[in-house]
Amino acid sequence: MHLSAKLKYAVCAMLELGLQYRQEFVSVTTLAEKRSIPGPFLEKLLLDLKKAGLTTSRRGPDGGYSLALPPDEIRIGDIFTAVDGPVNFTEGFETQDSSEIATFLADIEQEVREVLNTKTLHELCCHARKLKQLSHPHPFFI
Amino acid sequence: MHLSAKLKYAVCAMLELGLQYRQEFVSVTTLAEKRSIPGPFLEKLLLDLKKAGLTTSRRGPDGGYSLALPPDEIRIGDIFTAVDGPVNFTEGFETQDSSEIATFLADIEQEVREVLNTKTLHELCCHARKLKQLSHPHPFFI
DNA sequence: TATTAATTGACAATATTGGTTAGATATATT
């Protein structure tokens, strides 16, 4: 069980947007260069995140993308779901004669969801800032 | 995040072997018919599980597969790992300039592993028996 | 009006998944 490249790119981009929260909009090109992500691919990705309500955008000069919510209201699981779809362990079991397995795996699925929903983008940002030895740009987000 | 067909088949097969534990060896054909799994595909799968030390086999007439361990010593995570490889959220981040994300995701990865390692095949068997309203063939496994 | 940058959709290359086929090897029975 590994993360798709798409999801890895998404986490990188969201972290970058998180670190810039309440500053300027960040263009796809800037994001792509900063994290070595193929531009057009990142473009579609950011649209997925927008459709999921995690980012907003502005066109034209000085346009770009920005978080639609404060980082502490964006759970890691939200990013996973927006990009790769929801955690789903039971699909394909209900239909067959394996409903026993479906109900059993539903429990595990729920626990995994909770793991992903416990940590937020804000925590990732704090972690990243700490490692970069940077101070927080907005003290009220500590 | 969903389960591969391969993994679904594996869970089905392991459940079946768990229900037959300490009885006869079960042939690939029997398993395949019981759970509607393409035979040759299941064959490769059971070999993966054998390489991982979860099943044993015997050739020739009345041969087939059997669990290599009692069901309560086989964790669901062991099946996942044997078939799909280990849970790995950090791969691809260490190499880049995203080690911040790698260390952050390592935590989450570990928690997911623990979820999968908490439940055992024995619990799945009990669950299945309960739903089938069958009694346990061996009281000392309750 | 010109420039910037998001949006949309079609498309191509590549990798993975799911599945098949054929043959070799081991075991048990007769």
Place this chain on the structure above:
DNA sequence: AATATATCTAACCAATATTGTCAATTAATA
């Protein structure tokens, strides 16, 4: 020894998903 059973091994194929590109369109700003 011969035969039937059933695992093992490896090569192979088709379908699908993933990853990535390209061109045209739309919106916002100066």
